[in-house]
Amino acid sequence: MKKIMTLAALVFVSALAQAATFTIYTDRPTARVQHVADLFKAQTGLSSVIVELPYKDLLQKLKTEGDSSPADVIFTKDIVYQAELAKLGFYQPMNMNKISSVVDRSMRDTNNLWTAVTFRARTLVYDPNVTDVSSIEKYEDLAKPEWAGRLCLRTSNNSYNETLVASFIHRLGYNEARSVLTGMVANLATDVSKSDTALLENIANGICDVGLANHYYLAQLVAQKPNFPVRLKFLDQNGRGVHVNGSGVGIAKTSKSVAASQKFIELLMTDSVQIYLSEAHFEYPAATHLLPTSLIKEWGTFKSDKANWTEIGLEAEKAKKLVKEVGYL
Numbered sequence: 001m002k003k004i005m006t007l008a009a010l011v012f013v014s015a016l017a018q019a020a021t022f023t024i025y026t027d028r029p030t031a032r033v034q035h036v037a038d039l040f041k042a043q044t045g046l047s048s049v050i051v052e053l054p055y056k057d058l059l060q061k062l063k064t065e066g067d068s069s070p071a072d073v074i075f076t077k078d079i080v081y082q083a084e085l086a087k088l089g090f091y092q093p094m095n096m097n098k099i100s101s102v103v104d105r106s107m108r109d110t111n112n113l114w115t116a117v118t119f120r121a122r123t124l125v126y127d128p129n130v131t132d133v134s135s136i137e138k139y140e141d142l143a144k145p146e147w148a149g150r151l152c153l154r155t156s157n158n159s160y161n162e163t164l165v166a167s168f169i170h171r172l173g174y175n176e177a178r179s180v181l182t183g184m185v186a187n188l189a190t191d192v193s194k195s196d197t198a199l200l201e202n203i204a205n206g207i208c209d210v211g212l213a214n215h216y217y218l219a220q221l222v223a224q225k226p227n228f229p230v231r232l233k234f235l236d237q238n239g240r241g242v243h244v245n246g247s248g249v250g251i252a253k254t255s256k257s258v259a260a261s262q263k264f265i266e267l268l269m270t271d272s273v274q275i276y277l278s279e280a281h282f283e284y285p286a287a288t289h290l291l292p293t294s295l296i297k298e299w300g301t302f303k304s305d306k307a308n309w310t311e312i313g314l315e316a317e318k319a320k321k322l323v324k325e326v327g328y329l
């Protein structure tokens with residue numbers, strides 16, 4: 001039996017090796033994807049070409065290339081990106097048999113077009129030496145008048161806030177989401193920040209008392225400056241759970257190496273790669289049985305919103321419309 005298995009494995013590997021070069025399209029840093037590509041080569045004999053571009057350029061490249069795109073897998077950093085690629089038909093369905101036992105259903109596409117790889121919380125940040133946030137339980141609380149002139153937000157036109165606003169629409173309905181966002185915009189302490197890091201610096205410098213940021217930007221600052229005063233609070237722990245967003249991967253519609261693509265995605269889900277990527281980005285592994293090993297482990301576990309990522313992604317266009325309606329720049 002063992003001999004038969006070995007032979008079967010050899011036939012599989014040699015079939016993969018005959019395929020064209022394996023091509024990974026990503027907006028994630030090449031250096032980190034390269035580590036996975038190296039493991040993939042050791043496993044399958046296939047060399048990878050990594051095409052790293054900002055998402056908008058990646059999308060344009062896929063559109064321009066059409067059916068002749070060499071892409072085998074597409075690995076991006078955000079729900080709204082995966083949702084857009086799915087909507088535009090750039091993915092083909094994958095076999096979720098192995099992945100479904102690793103990644104929570106909420107973080108997998110309902111049509112099996114993509115799966116989460118790592119995830120992050122977008123949540124409350126504040127300086128505990130300056131601000132008591134015990135009255136803030138959920139996102140909606142940031143719209144209350146007591147926070148007038150005290151809130152920092154990042155610009156609305158980045159994927160993290162597009163996804164967050166889409167999640168508000170998904171959970172609250174359009175009208176309620178509009179009133180929450182209107183209240184938040186009315187509470188702004190200063191102009192919207194150009195990045196999460198700038199927002200966190202604003203809080204550290206006393207320009208605002210509270211804000212919303214991805215947890216890993218705080219982790220990066222704490223790693224660089226252990227005395228950085230800002231902390232986070234996971235929101236909505238008595239309700240729907242904190243909003244989470246994440247990187248995701250799917251098999252490109254154009255892939256001629258579907259078996260290899262499937263193998264690559266399954267490799268991303270292995271414990272060692274999950275922990276590697278989690279440490280590299282200070283993100284949480286999508287594999288539900290794993291806990292992070294970097295400094296974020298000290299922040300403890302939390303309840304995350306189990307709203308399905310595909311359904312959140314479907315609200316992305318409405319989210320773009322809503323931020324304009326309420327004057328959120």
Ligand SMILES: [Fe+2]
Pocket residue numbers: 214
């Ligand atoms: Fe980021």
